Amino acid sequence: MTTDVHATAATARSTSQRKPEDVLADDVVRVLSPDGTLIGEDPGLTDEEVVLLYRAMLRTRLVDERAVLLQRQGRIGFHIGSLGEEATVLGTAFALRESDWMFPCYREFGGALFRGMPLQRYFDNLFGNANDVAKGRQMPDHWSYRDKRLGSVSSPIGTQMTQAMGVAWAAKLRGDPLVAIVYFGDGATSSNEFHNALNFAGVYRTANVFVCRNNGWAISVPTERQTASDTFAQKGVAYGVPGVRCDGNDVFAVVRATRAAVARAAAGEGPTLIEALTYRLSGHSTSDDPSRYRPEAEVDPWQALDPLRRLRLFLQDRIGWSDADQARIEAEVQEELKRVIDVAEKTSAPPLTSLFDDVYADLPWHLREQQEELALGPRAPKGH
Amino acid sequence: MTTDVHATAATARSTSQRKPEDVLADDVVRVLSPDGTLIGEDPGLTDEEVVLLYRAMLRTRLVDERAVLLQRQGRIGFHIGSLGEEATVLGTAFALRESDWMFPCYREFGGALFRGMPLQRYFDNLFGNANDVAKGRQMPDHWSYRDKRLGSVSSPIGTQMTQAMGVAWAAKLRGDPLVAIVYFGDGATSSNEFHNALNFAGVYRTANVFVCRNNGWAISVPTERQTASDTFAQKGVAYGVPGVRCDGNDVFAVVRATRAAVARAAAGEGPTLIEALTYRLSGHSTSDDPSRYRPEAEVDPWQALDPLRRLRLFLQDRIGWSDADQARIEAEVQEELKRVIDVAEKTSAPPLTSLFDDVYADLPWHLREQQEELALGPRAPKGH
Amino acid sequence: MAQMNMVQAINDALRLEMKRDDRVVLLGEDVGKVGGVFRVTAGLYDEFGEDRVIDTPLSEGGIIGAAIGMSIYGLRPVPEIQFSDFIFPAYDQIVSELAKYRYRSGGEYPCPMVIRTPVGGGIRGGHYHSQSPEAQFIHVAGLKVVCPATPADAKGLLLSSIRDNDPILFFEPKRVYRAAKGEVPEGDYTVPIGQAKIVRPGEQVTVVAYGAMLYEALDAANKAAGQGIDCEVIDLRTLWPLDIDTVIGSVKKTGRVVVVHEAPRSCGLASEIVTLINEKAFLHLEAPPKRVTGFDTPFPYTLENEYLPLSHRIVPAIVETARY
Amino acid sequence: MAQMNMVQAINDALRLEMKRDDRVVLLGEDVGKVGGVFRVTAGLYDEFGEDRVIDTPLSEGGIIGAAIGMSIYGLRPVPEIQFSDFIFPAYDQIVSELAKYRYRSGGEYPCPMVIRTPVGGGIRGGHYHSQSPEAQFIHVAGLKVVCPATPADAKGLLLSSIRDNDPILFFEPKRVYRAAKGEVPEGDYTVPIGQAKIVRPGEQVTVVAYGAMLYEALDAANKAAGQGIDCEVIDLRTLWPLDIDTVIGSVKKTGRVVVVHEAPRSCGLASEIVTLINEKAFLHLEAPPKRVTGFDTPFPYTLENEYLPLSHRIVPAIVETARY
Ligand SMILES: Cc1ncc(C[n+]2csc(CCOP(=O)(O)OP(=O)(O)O)c2C)c(N)n1
């Protein structure tokens, strides 16, 4: 086998293409520098709004950290979080209107909580207990919340994109002026679904905002192995869909880019593809050990670009946000966490019979028989 | 339901986006004008080569017409042809080297014959007889010919693209300097396969030439419904793959564009996406009645752009190609056709047992049993 | 009552329901102006406009993914897959998403829709215009699978399907699209999902069939009658969840059963039916249940009639079962 | 002989064959540097380089489509699908193309390859990291399906599979990836495809199982022995084409059979096995064949152990069958 042709690729491979300096490119929307100073047109938020946003980002991070801890303690089975990507998740959620729909990938619990999903509900899912709306049928971080127009998280990569396009298309056919935002990773741009969603969205000019969280990695596969296109935003060219890049660790940039895309979609001008340049600070999930494929040295520079740190510095400067303010919020969130985790953990497992509900609207004969078979048979041994 | 948003689309819908004047765009490679005069850099073919090419195009058309006739007479079950698209099919095939691989869609029998697939073999497939290499298992126009590195035609749209990428990738891994060309329609650009093939080809810099025969229609669906991108060539931007457009009814333009792409691929510089602007003069296949969805008036201007007529005018001018020359070739082809059709039609149907061969390398027990069951059982009534 | 073929009956059902319920939208390749390659949606584009009869780009995954979104939003999409052979690019959206949506969201997101698609052989379609993939959907929890054999059932089952609250694969046996003719009730008319029909009562051998093969089963039953064998022929109509009572009731009476389908044999629906009969009527069996099916090969072109389980193959199976 | 778990045994087989045959290439998501999410390909990237252990973009259809091209070209690709739940985006390439390539080209284009993929429940993976889709491939003519239960068989069957001339789905039961340990012959070692193994001889009830459930079947057989019931346990090893002689031979001896699998029940492999037994050993049956399987629901998270056909559910089935 010849290997020469791959020589350069092989060298490049040890690091992700997502380098901190990427955000410095001309076409990247930037507002807030890593040290918290404004370097671009800010989205015009009030102080209260900024605090709200900061609080939501902080809450997201604290929830995340706690979920990891619960997993490490063996109290929940799995967690997949958004460490380092909070500005992308919260900035987009913030820019959305209440009437809009949000189709999550799997790292967007922060946005869901921000839109009003009760924290209890989230933890009921993490514990897969009887109160979980999906009866513990799905893995942790696979939630839904129709009340707030939050879609249902599933594992297969990308499927939500095409579905979110269908929702926006249906709304358009109905004459309903709403927007459907949908999240996915850089890896997901390689899926069939990206192609179908963007292509149909272009043809039918659906009111979609496609948010690519480019966090540098798809588990262990770096962005450069995902595609040979220079940016993910430029993929829009294939579909007649405008693409925009923004600093995904800069919440103001994310808000600005998203607001523009939402406004465009709401005005009937069609979909936008947003590429948010961010970085996955942690492993892919609690099942992953990133030290096997990426050196800590790659991660280091990203710590300084932390979206929370940046916004906190801004707030210090703008409204004198203090350590006491910080501590107060942290305490509030921890208190809240304690309460909901306590309840979630004490709640029993879903009832046996729930295994057969919701497969169909009504229970057909064969599932009734299987339900009976299970109910009358012996119980399974606990645990694994 | 609101309909206003679609008003313009609805109006536009009655014709295909593939308008004759599209080829006049700056980025379209053109060499031969519709009246047979040179308007661009010609690919430097000798007179013999041009005659060879013309003969192949003419043969393709005559074979095509005969196949349609056979279908109308009920002697074969189906045919899908390349009427009006001969310059695209033959120009690309001509530009290929013998060592290269060709992955057909379903309209490329002309290219296959040009590369050396025996006409008899083609008609054995059309008749699905015992001599058909695939034992009449596939529909007409679904042939293969490994000897000449011609892939196997299948119906599912697009699948050959990803496979051709795999072939080129394998060759690269092996250090073999060959190119794999692959054909597909404008409709096929919407398939999962286009996305996968182009994306992988970009990442691994495979030696592929992707030929999009943009013939204006996917059965009854016009190109404008296929995508919102202005051109198909620009879809390459999403994959870091250069895109080129050429006048697909201008065989010299096709040869030029393809030769450049082949050279680029052979030099290890990676894949190219060629969009050949052509037009499907006939129905989609013998099963289709295009009058249901497109007015004859749309077709008319395309007759004047006929790729054969154009090359014939050029030859008249260049070497005094005469009506007698024309008649001679036509007679040769008709003679050849008569001969092979006669043989193909007289050849019996494939033997019963062939139904079970080639499912696996060896016949497993269950197929042996089924083979026996069929052989010992009563025969089916003939026909339908 | 009007005399219709199956294409007309399905067209009639679609028109009726689109008039009655403005949430119903059709989408697919070539369903618009040309009215589908089999002309099943003919005239609907003109009548309902391009917002309700929608030509799509060439992507089955896109069609079904979009339809899921539409269904979530509250529409009642009726996507068409041009041939059931081409449903596989959408298989992930169907089995991973559509089938599981209600379940995984605890009922928050039911996803009713009817995927219409022509199925089976008989039109000289070779590998890719002839297949019968029903088992590949029956095995997946959360889907219902319907396959009518007559124009009236096609209309009645389609109307029931569009009004049903679960996702449904609606397989249309294209071999009899035009060949099957019959009286079809005018106006609103439904046939309940999940009910088979005894189309020929009999005492000695139960023959279970559906779709285009029903006619072959009936023909075989008539021929068997000539040999003194009295068959009961069941048209399943709904393939899943199937009408177990009708099947078991009949087998308990006859003790003998032949199951017919076009799909390949191994892990096909016939194997499920035979196994259910074992589980529910074991002691009634007087002969081993027999399968007459497509073979475990790709679907052939020239030898199509040898591949299909036509009457000439069903008759000997009935005789053998009866004489066992 | 070395003591290995199944992950190590598969890794060993891959390394061995990659050394022996330079046409063998691995490709898939995360198979390279990190060695796969289950670490099955660990070390191979370092040993063979990135041209033979290839991380791909996130597209299963792309992976299998590319592998088909590679196979056509003459390589022996061994693509990995990270979880068998994620094989469906590649389903079209597998069932429409891979399975039919040899047939539709009259043997010009055989397409040997081994698609490796972890299968089944037992790791708390919920809907999408637990499924057992084997029936969805068995029903499709042209594919072979293999599922080892022990490290030695995993090695021996994988080596046979890579050398086989047909496309093979190689399902690796991830529940026992590490739990199944045993002696594995060193160096070249093959287990023939198509041969089941009687892992526990017995006289009264035949228990057919495979993959992770083999251990549950064995456990159940031991418990049944405690109640005086002597089971013969068959490990299928190759799911298709299955070893009919071993299964029928056993059932002819015992007259009673329980078939176990994790996959949903309806149209699953168990129904095919029961039907084959009907066709080939009807008069030997002394009790209705029984299925102990996953339920016809999506695979659940919290109630995973209630869903799986573990020993506690197999024992009563054996007892019931024995006492029938
Ligand atoms: C169809 C499919 N294939 C593979 C996987 C396994 N998988 C889960 S997440 C993931 C990587 C996703 O990367 P990206 O899209 O960049 O999102 P990120 O995790 O970085 O946010 C993979 C391969 C899956 N869930 N679905």
Ligand SMILES: Cc1ncc(C[n+]2csc(CCOP(=O)(O)OP(=O)(O)O)c2C)c(N)n1
């Ligand atoms: C996956 C799939 N879906 C649908 C079809 C039915 N079909 C056959 S050809 C065709 C249109 C193809 O259009 P295009 O790609 O533009 O090629 P052209 O026929 O114009 O050369 C369609 C929809 C198919 N063969 N495969």
Ligand SMILES: [Mg+2]
């Ligand atoms: Mg990522």
Ligand SMILES: [Mg+2]
């Ligand atoms: Mg076309």
